[in-house]
Amino acid sequence: MAQPSVHDLTTDAMRACHDGRLATDRASRAALYEKGRALGEQAVSADEKSADAHFALFCNLGELMRIDGELSVSSIMGFRRMMKELDRTLELAPGHLDALSARGTLLVRLPSLLGGDPDKGEHLLRRVIDQEPQSVNARISLAKSYCQRGRHEEALHLALEALNLAQVQQRDDFIPEAARTVAQLRAVGNKAN
Numbered sequence: 001m002a003q004p005s006v007h008d009l010t011t012d013a014m015r016a017c018h019d020g021r022l023a024t025d026r027a028s029r030a031a032l033y034e035k036g037r038a039l040g041e042q043a044v045s046a047d048e049k050s051a052d053a054h055f056a057l058f059c060n061l062g063e064l065m066r067i068d069g070e071l072s073v074s075s076i077m078g079f080r081r082m083m084k085e086l087d088r089t090l091e092l093a094p095g096h097l098d099a100l101s102a103r104g105t106l107l108v109r110l111p112s113l114l115g116g117d118p119d120k121g122e123h124l125l126r127r128v129i130d131q132e133p134q135s136v137n138a139r140i141s142l143a144k145s146y147c148q149r150g151r152h153e154e155a156l157h158l159a160l161e162a163l164n165l166a167q168v169q170q171r172d173d174f175i176p177e178a179a180r181t182v183a184q185l186r187a188v189g190n191k192a193n
Contacts, residue, residue: 006050009043012036013056020063021173029067036060044085051093058085058102079114101128101138108145118145136166136174140181147185156185 004012016036023029040057047053061082086106089099107121122145128138139162146155163178165171 006043006047009039010052010056013039017059018173033060033064051089054085054089097132105141136162
């Protein structure tokens with residue numbers, strides 16, 4: 001029986017990451033991300049120079065870490081491995097827009113102790129949006145960063161754009177997060193008024 005191609009493994013790993021975001025219960029999400037991690041590892045093993053394989057592995061490792069919330073002290077080892085995969089993706093393909101968006105998101109979300117840098121992160125996210133005007137995730141991350149930095153009107157504008165794009169593109173994996181972000185920003189705006 002023929003071995004699956006790196007492309008097929010990578011595609012299946014990214015599908016598992018996508019499907020995990022849509023799953024409604026923790027057990028299903030964890031199973032899908034574990035499946036995606038295993039497929040990503042197979043893809044990287046088959047072709048260590050495939051940026052997409054490294055990104056698929058990064059995606060599933062990152063979602064596994066987030067399954068019970070954002071970073072915790074117990075997940076530092078997993079964090080290092082996840083970052084290694086993101087770094088390798090960008091080393092192999094410096095213009096990989098999904099990886100640049102992920103890097104920007106991490107830079108705006110992480111504390112400086114773990115390498116966070118909101119200015120640099122926002123710059124990367126704007127670069128992704130400039131190069132890929134249909135980018136949903138970069139808009140959501142940038143909106144959240146703007147909100148944290150007191151730029152509420154710009155944040156709401158970006159979040160509304162992200163929600164509209166996610167709906168038009170039928171990105172069921174991003175619609176809930178975009179809708180939550182819009183609701184949170186509207187609530188912040190109402191408190192300010």
